[in-house]
Amino acid sequence: MVDIAVSFTEFRNLDAAVCGQPLLDSIVPYVPDNIPLHISHIRLGNEFCERLLPTRRQIEKAAALADQYDVSFALVTPNLTDQGLKRLQHVMSAVPAASEIIVNDWGVADMLVQLYPALSLTAGRLLCKHLKEPRIAEPTVDPVVDWPVKSAHFRELLASFGINRVEVDLAPHTSMPTAKADGVKLTLHLHNGYTAKSHVCKIGSIKQPTARKFTPEHNCQRECLRYVTSVSRMIYPSRNDLGVFQRGNTWFYNYTERMNASIAEAIRNTVVDRTVVMLDWHEDHRTH
Amino acid sequence: MKIIAPISKVEEAGVFARVGAEELFFGVVPNEWRERYGRFTTNRRGGNNLNTLAEVREVVSTVHREGKRVSVAVNGATHTAEQVAYMSELATELAALDVDAFIVGDIQLLSVIHNLKLPTRLHVSSIAACRNSATARLYYKLGANRIILPRHMSLREIGRLVRAVPELEFEVFVLNDGCPYEEGLCHTLHLPTELGGPICFESFETELERIDGKPLNLAEQRNIDTNERCYSHWRWSKFSRGFSTTTAGQPYGPCGLCAIPTLKEIGVEYIKIAGRDGNSLRKRRSLDMVREVVDLLATENNNEEIISFAKRMRGEPDLCQDGCMCYYPEVLSS
Numbered sequence: 001m002v003d004i005a006v007s008f009t010e011f012r013n014l015d016a017a018v019c020g021q022p023l024l025d026s027i028v029p030y031v032p033d034n035i036p037l038h039i040s041h042i043r044l045g046n047e048f049c050e051r052l053l054p055t056r057r058q059i060e061k062a063a064a065l066a067d068q069y070d071v072s073f074a075l076v077t078p079n080l081t082d083q084g085l086k087r088l089q090h091v092m093s094a095v096p097a098a099s100e101i102i103v104n105d106w107g108v109a110d111m112l113v114q115l116y117p118a119l120s121l122t123a124g125r126l127l128c129k130h131l132k133e134p135r136i137a138e139p140t141v142d143p144v145v146d147w148p149v150k151s152a153h154f155r156e157l158l159a160s161f162g163i164n165r166v167e168v169d170l171a172p173h174t175s176m177p178t179a180k181a182d183g184v185k186l187t188l189h190l191h192n193g194y195t196a197k198s199h200v201c202k203i204g205s206i207k208q209p210t211a212r213k214f215t216p217e218h219n220c221q222r223e224c225l226r227y228v229t230s231v232s233r234m235i236y237p238s239r240n241d242l243g244v245f246q247r248g249n250t251w252f253y254n255y256t257e258r259m260n261a262s263i264a265e266a267i268r269n270t271v272v273d274r275t276v277v278m279l280d281w282h283e284d285h286r287t288h
Numbered sequence: 289m290k291i292i293a294p295i296s297k298v299e300e301a302g303v304f305a306r307v308g309a310e311e312l313f314f315g316v317v318p319n320e321w322r323e324r325y326g327r328f329t330t331n332r333r334g335g336n337n338l339n340t341l342a343e344v345r346e347v348v349s350t351v352h353r354e355g356k357r358v359s360v361a362v363n364g365a366t367h368t369a370e371q372v373a374y375m376s377e378l379a380t381e382l383a384a385l386d387v388d389a390f391i392v393g394d395i396q397l398l399s400v401i402h403n404l405k406l407p408t409r410l411h412v413s414s415i416a417a418c419r420n421s422a423t424a425r426l427y428y429k430l431g432a433n434r435i436i437l438p439r440h441m442s443l444r445e446i447g448r449l450v451r452a453v454p455e456l457e458f459e460v461f462v463l464n465d466g467c468p469y470e471e472g473l474c475h476t477l478h479l480p481t482e483l484g485g486p487i488c489f490e491s492f493e494t495e496l497e498r499i500d501g502k503p504l505n506l507a508e509q510r511n512i513d514t515n516e517r518c519y520s521h522w523r524w525s526k527f528s529r530g531f532s533t534t535t536a537g538q539p540y541g542p543c544g545l546c547a548i549p550t551l552k553e554i555g556v557e558y559i560k561i562a563g564r565d566g567n568s569l570r571k572r573r574s575l576d577m578v579r580e581v582v583d584l585l586a587t588e589n590n591n592e593e594i595i596s597f598a599k600r601m602r603g604e605p606d607l608c609q610d611g612c613m614c615y616y617p618e619v620l621s622s
Binding site (some may be wrong): 083105233 | 336346368369373390394396397399400417418420422424425426429438439441445448449452469473475476482483484487490492493495498500511515610611618619620621
């Protein structure tokens, strides 16, 4: 049995999901090898763009839904500009005291640990950096490619913020580790991993005048919520290429069967004790 | 304002220090590191690094004779425990050579080097993607003296940050080496050309779909096609219009020369020329261009004159019109 956090970027999708088929049924296709699972968290927010930070009202409603389902609530936060920090401070009062915050910005971690010491912080995958090259799909024996949690220095840094859980992706060219990391729990993202994000946004520039396209502080219309882009290599295609797609400002790669088998084994060995499925932020999500 | 310029060869150091750089930066990848970790370098550059401590010693000595400073980029985005131990030893050796600063990209390495209590200053690399005052203050607590801000920040955002954390120095990009992504949050490799090269250069076929399953309407398709064409042009511009130069050897974009007066007004003291991988002529011409604008700033009070001068420098003022080469395109519309 593995804990699973069900993650939504948009509240309306969370709301629709709990009103539709049982939530568990929506998750099963993304869980490898029919591993028994238990929904432990409902999460709201996005790791990749501050313009997707939920409102106070949405946070309150999502937390109430989590309460109704008797699961924990988690707020997902991205890396932020100073304007984003202000918005986060504004919505934080809507976050129930026992919630978990997924932080993807060291400054946010430092700020929250000072202002809200009762909250539980998890280091998101933007803080847990490692090589994830989707164009190298085959596993290679390369000891240098490793999750930073293997480093005692990184764990000490996490401990200084009271963080004892980190989120990771599985890189296409590595296998899951077979041993737990000392003192740090692992949450693994299922189904896909992210490989690169930008700060300026291509899709968010669609309706911008030419001079305002691909610039910071853009005034997008959240086109990332309306479109998804599949990507395939033109000049160097390989039969091993992973499925790659762009959502918003970020590139993702889908896990292969081999990777999913490796994940299933890591779950059985309890190397990973929690997983995440982003139900409305992948290439298959359709609202119709 | 102080100009920070790149070098990749010992012989560039003296010349660049004499003709206007206040601080020179470079990477160093000892052969021992290369043997242990192969393509993973101390600073994300496969080539164009110094290879021995003897070379570093020579550069430091030359640059210090000119009264200028030297910083060493040790700005890998992340390190294993073994690599952190290696880098600690390397930092200690470099400090003994009187290097003035380390440019660090990995927060754990910053913390470890700070705890070594070396006399060397700590500059946080743009790789660390510091975009807000809370993160800047945290880096200050961890020993940072300066933050090198990432690309894709507006002048307004930079101004807010500089004002919010006056205890830190700030350095920003003003010339060369664009990156369409968030450099510190791109986890791909710059593969060999025959395998695709950097992911940001590679050509991909893309298919955009609506999430609601509806077909794209004509207006949507038109906007998307226009956006795609603009993006291709923007990306090409960000890669220095196909890594080319003017006939005089001046590099094309990315460029923030016309923003230098505003940067000074908002309190940025250090301006960075990127491009360690460029040849010596490209680096020299880059330095000349920035130096000319900074020198003019010292004598000219009218910012419009300085902006106009900056736009004319390449002899092709039309280049600046679409903003695609610009680090700070808002200057064009101000």
